[in-house]
Amino acid sequence: MRLEDIRRVAMIGAGTMGSGISMCFAQAGYEVALYSRSAEGIQRALNRVKHSQQVFIQEGLISEGEAEAARARIRGTDSLADALQGVQYVLESVPENLALKQALFREMETLCPPDTILATNTSGLSITAIASVCRYPQRVGGMHWANPPEIVPLVEVIRGEQTSEETMDLIYGMSERLGKVPVRVQKDIPGFASNRLQYALLREALHLVQEGVVTAEDVDRTLKNGVGFRYPWLGPLETADLGGLDVFHTICQYLFKELSTMTKTPAFFDEIVRGGNYGIKTGRGFYDYTGKSREQILRKRDLYFLRQLKLLREVREME
Structure with missing residues (x-):
């Protein structure tokens, strides 16, 4: 897959990080499916996006029209299958629990084509361990953001033991497309670099x-x-x-x-x-x-x- 082939993304997890990252994807022109297990979680996330955009507008970084257009590109859903329908790039940001993430990645892999990128925003859990439950671990990599994600420039791109070079390049390139400053973390060690x-x-x-x-x-x-x-x-x-x-x-x-x-x-x-x-x-x-x-x-x-x-x-x- 080429970076240019990615048009639609799924953000799995609608907490503080998920909502902020969704805002970044949407403001970069991507159609975003934002997944939460509850309608209330989705609404809270959408409210956070709108609230965060107000500071960007105040500082002249985006216009009211640009903010509204970006919000229109974010679609909330409480169905994982629906969130993953037709997307080329998935980023997970659920609580830091290895078993939870492994179960999620196992399920996501069954719902996505084999070339879909499956990235995780884990703060320090092993990328290799998360990917170990997947049939195609080469497409799993780390994409670790800092809080608040819509503002802080850094994104760590972390290589698991079986992460392919193509996956690393795509996550790195996506980070640049979103206006971030990516760094390659070449070893899957606890806590990564930052x-x-x-x-x-x-x-x-x-x-x-x-x-x-x-x-x-x-x-x-x-x-x-x-x-x-x-x-x-x-x-x-x-x-x-x-x-x-x-x-x-x-x-x-x-x-x-x-x-x-x-x-x-x-x-x-x-x-x-x-x-x-x-x-x-x-x-x-x-x-x-x-x-x-x-x-x-x-x-x-x-x-x-x-x-x-x-x-x-x-x-x-x-x-």
């Missing part, structure tokens, strides 16, 4: 708070105004090149052995979670969100992200 980097940083952040070195607020302040300030423009290896590899190599020699190597979550983090404090969904986590609605917090986040995205695009056009 989550391993994210959780390595989170582990050290939790360690610093646990040991009383800095507060949670100062961890975030340090990152946002220091290393994190550079990261949209310079990755860690580029930063090392600019700073001098001799300098960074010397620092690595004495600092690596001082960094956290914990393999269990620290006690203070366990206590927060045991107390039912899950972040903005409950009103309290590392921070207290009393008096602030979840919608207000996420809209502000999305506005910041979109303005950063606009600036990144402007800079790339200058290169």
Whole structure:
């Protein structure tokens, strides 16, 4: 199959990720079948798409007419067979449960022609394990998005042990068609690339708070105004090149052995979670969100992200 042959796609799962990804497919001109097990789930997803588009309109990234046309290309359904009818590309984004995903892929394969691409948005489950239940595992690959998917540019394209080069190329090409920045993850390891980097940083952040070195607020302040300030423009290896590899190599020699190597979550983090404090969904986590609605917090986040995205695009056009 060629990328040009793909006209219709199925988005299996209508949660936060599924709705945002559907928006990306639709705004790129694809007809989208959005699957959820319930009519209520479909309606919530369509409402999220419309809500997200308002921020894009506010920032001048799309017009009202373009947003309306994109929404018209999204068709909700609570029938898996109906969702997969006549599609050339399928992306799954259901809860992170291996048995659930395997059962779904086994069923999807029986409903799709052998050349249909079956991609998964898993955050870290094995692509190889998911594909192991399929007769044609070569057409199964990872297409891992970051939240919020309609804004964050990165898409990881992950190779399972039997993923074909054609499948990798098609997922990579599709990501580019959607305006994303894809990277090839050539080994099917837990967490892939982005989550391993994210959780390595989170582990050290939790360690610093646990040991009383800095507060949670100062961890975030340090990152946002220091290393994190550079990261949209310079990755860690580029930063090392600019700073001098001799300098960074010397620092690595004495600092690596001082960094956290914990393999269990620290006690203070366990206590927060045991107390039912899950972040903005409950009103309290590392921070207290009393008096602030979840919608207000996420809209502000999305506005910041979109303005950063606009600036990144402007800079790339200058290169």
